[in-house]
């Protein structure tokens with residue numbers, strides 16, 4: 013039997029499988045059986061952003077990462093970042109009760125009978141050793157059960173599957189592109205979280221296209237209508253040639269400023285202020301040429317002025333050409349980044365049940381070396397409809413729970429996708445089907461690579 017036939021026969025086990033890539037069955041977002049299948053076949057095999065590395069700068073610093081019923085410790089040891097399943101090897105009590113901390117010289121001590129482990133996972137103490145059969149105290153078996161961990165982009169990623177392809181293999185060129193943009197140097201400025209009454213995929217998909225901006229974020233569309241009308245409505249060009257260069261530049265700036273305020277960090281206020289200095293520069297009369305030149309000047313000045321302050325930022329004009337990024341870049345399955353100039357927002361979504369998820373937002377920026385502030389140790393958890401969220405996520409969150417309800421409507425069998433602009437949703441969902449159907453890991457990794465640069469993208473052939 014060849015691999016293809018093999019996959020097809022296994023695929024028949026996938027409930028609510030996608031058979032037409034433009035149609036996504038609604039039950040995938042609330043059916044208990046589908047959710048269980050994801051818990052068994054997806055989450056234990058994928059790379060998951062477990063923590064930001066600035067939370068664990070010193071030896072002994074650790075963070076707990078929870079996914080479904082699993083608890084994982086990520087810890088900085090003398091040998092670098094390690095990760096372990098959070099269970100005492102005696103009778104299974106979790107070794108940490110808090111979300112983060114420093115385990116100190118003594119390492120992790122179990123709260124039940126006091127056994128201890130160092131940051132490398134080696135057992136260092138068993139109280140009343142003579143009481144145990146020696147065979148039960150084999151050091152290898154007594155060591156904390158390790159979990160795979162890889163560092164990328166200022167984060168530790170874990171994978172519960174020892175046979176999964178590496179994170180790098182899954183990311184492909186996206187890893188290089190993000191690194192060229194200096195992702196390793198970014199630090200969290202703030203960290204918010206909310207529980208959303210929605211399936212985790214509904215939450216993810218609200219960020220997989222910009223087609224919703226006109227209605228969900230009208231203030232962005234009003235600031236630069238030609239930008240959105242050209243891209244989504246098929247009307248005119250992104251640069252309005254009926255208007256002067258100055259008018260076009262003002263619209264671009266208004267959009268940038270509104271996006272900066274609305275996301276509170278993705279376009280950082282320090283970058284908006286640099287762009288503001290350039291509002292009255294001489295530019296070519298031709299609006300296309302003029303706006304392009306203005307953007308080049310803004311990127312050049314942001315680079316130079318932030319570098320002069322000691323920030324480790326890349327040359328924006330050169331990386332824009334050598335390593336272009338899309339407005340949103342996804343690291344399958346539950347983490348994504350919104351790069352703009354030198355700062356980024358990043359989001360993580362974890363399932364808490366078929367119709368509930370935990371949504372987190374970090375705002376990331378650069379600091380001069382040695383001047384990095386203390387990072388937020390925990391997210392500020394807010395109700396999802398809190399007015400304390402920045403404007404843009406507030407607007408996104410207002411749709412998500414409504415959509416979850418609508419998916420249950422009688423007669424609503426499937427979502428219908430625009431094949432050229434909502435393709436990422438289909439590609440994402442079909443990779444999930446690939447996991448549920450146990451497609452070969454290498455094929456899944458290749459498919460995941462295709463998600464890079466696919467924001468607002470087309471439905472793709474994933475090879476399975």
Ligand code: FES
Nearest residue numbers: 100102103122125
């Ligand atoms: S359960 Fe941990 S020491 Fe006994």
Ligand SMILES: [Fe+2]
Nearest residue numbers: 218228229408
């Ligand atoms: Fe949005």
